[in-house]
Amino acid sequence: MAAKRATLADVAARAGLSPTAASLVLNDVPGTRLSAEAVKRVHEAALELNYRPNPAARSLRVGKTRTIGFISDEVTVTRFASAMIRGVLDTAEQADHTVLIAETGNDLRSERTALRSMLDRRTDGVIFGLMGAKEIDVPETPPDTRVVILNGSSTTGVSTILPDEYTAGRAIASLLIDNGHRKIALIGDYREAIENPRVSTTVGHRFAGLDASLDEAGIKLLARVPSELWEPSEGYAATMQVLDGPELPTAIICLNDRLAFGAYQALQERGLRIPDDVSVVSFDDEEIAAYLRPGLTTAKIPYEEMGRQAVELLLAPSKDELHRLVPMPIIERDSVRTLENR
Template sequence: MTNATNSEGGAKLRKPSPNSGPTMHDVAALAGVSQATVSLVLNDVSGSRFSQKTKDKVELAVQQLGYRTNAHAKVLREGVSGMVGFVGDVVASAPFAGKIIEGAQERAWESGLLVLTVNTNGDKDLERASLEAMLSYKVAGVVYASMYHQEVDVPAALRGVPSVVLNSEDRERRIPSIIPDEELGGYAATKRLLDAGHRRVAMINIETLESRLPAALGRYAGYSRALVEAGLTVDPAIVRFGDGNPGDGLRYARELMAGANPPTAIFCANDRTAWGAYQALEQLGCRIPDDVAVIGFDNQETLAPYLQPGLTTMDLPFVSMGRRAVEILIEGGEPDGRIEALECALIERSSVTNSGAAA
């Protein structure tokens, strides 16, 4: 690239250093504007008035040169970087919970932010070190995420930093938390079975009520509320508390069907439990949904669509939750302790009849 002088700002176009890459000076020279104009356009400074033609010239020069803004200079100038920190236990490596990151990245990108993600695998030393690194980069805020809905102790390092807890709840009720609406999801799942005509609806939960696991408590509360609204009572004889794995789904579905008055429908509080229930019903010669309807919870996309028949289930709103978490940070991340519960959508497949099932 030869040297040249532009007519508007006097900037001299020079060949970028192979080590440093193109500079704002180079963008100004190629666009034929001043360096100050480039800075104001790229930073979208409020009150700056430029014609669309000028903006287009700057953006084209940026694209042609492959110019990137100096993140360190941004930190010095504004006190924060253009990044949001995302710290999770095993969220990034979970096949279905990865949608949380997808939603967070999507919303961050819309506001010109990048997401710096660390997957700690529950290692508290790694978590501590990663948070220190993120805060040293002056991230605009931190999303503290968990693989499953539980109460968490938020690290002290996040005090005074715009933060939000995702897919869990801050035990101290200090930092905003974004969770799935477990009770409404349990209610919708059970009501779907009731609307199909079932009156003997069993439940296999993913934990005991004594565990205080929010997902187990909420889904059971929704199940109970739907039954009561339908004029029914919760029958302990057709409620089981497993561990959320296929083995307990298999075991407890067999137990339920062996009772004197077996259910005609089973609400499994996650899809892995439903998978086990499918196996039990197949072994017993029961057809789904003709003999027994089954509904799950999670919409685990590596599992639910591939069961035979496809599993009707509740979808955890991971993308929406990730988006909302970043939105709260963009709004300022005030430490108000609010808990926002997002609705789980019913995903219809083929494990529940449309209507008129025999009681």
């Protein structure tokens, strides 16, 4: 027969106090006039009895369930953004909250089902997490339900967490410029993603940052190769196109690390050394970036920090801050050379 779960009354009886007094201690209610000795007895009794508060009863009493809903759009099924979930879980745990996770697989019906389930469980708020940053339609929620979109945006005015792509774009281009590069090519020019927030709400800002730094330095790109599929095969083909052009660049900007992987293959196949002959920079900081040789210099999408800040914004909302941009640090490795004749 299973042992009976200890109750607040059991703790109070062992500590020699009333249940009300024991509750004040265990809930850290400020301003109580209980002695330090009485507080100690309550905590010792709770430990001896292995007392665990009843979360359902507590939620009815305080009007909070201390749970957060996380509705994923392909975040849980890809290794690229697993750090986002880790940031959410760690920060929620620090705030004494539990996270309920549902995967929708980019399916609207699944999303609505997941949201209803979260609302039925009276979560204190819901985070919509996206693998690919884009503009979404948020299903209708009760006015008192906090909503944060993590790695996405909406026209409905809910809070959002996004990487600061514009600043990262400026920083990546400036890194090359500061190292003396003027003959620069770009691969991964994806017009639809730049112009349509339903495809990407961030890529346009990435390009705007790149273009701003290049324009300020008076630099015109040697080549700007289009690509909608940011995969190694496209990076390889695009780099070969650049290398077949009239002038060899001293640097190539890749719009993500997978394109850069293909660029490495093309350059090495042509007998060109990185960074001695051609420097390469990129975005995302996937695991592959650290394993490439030489290591790839890239702007990191801070998934874990974004997850942390999404929980913080959900639990401590501010009318003055609906939208947050999280800095993208530049991870400098060995793929950029400083030119001597600058």
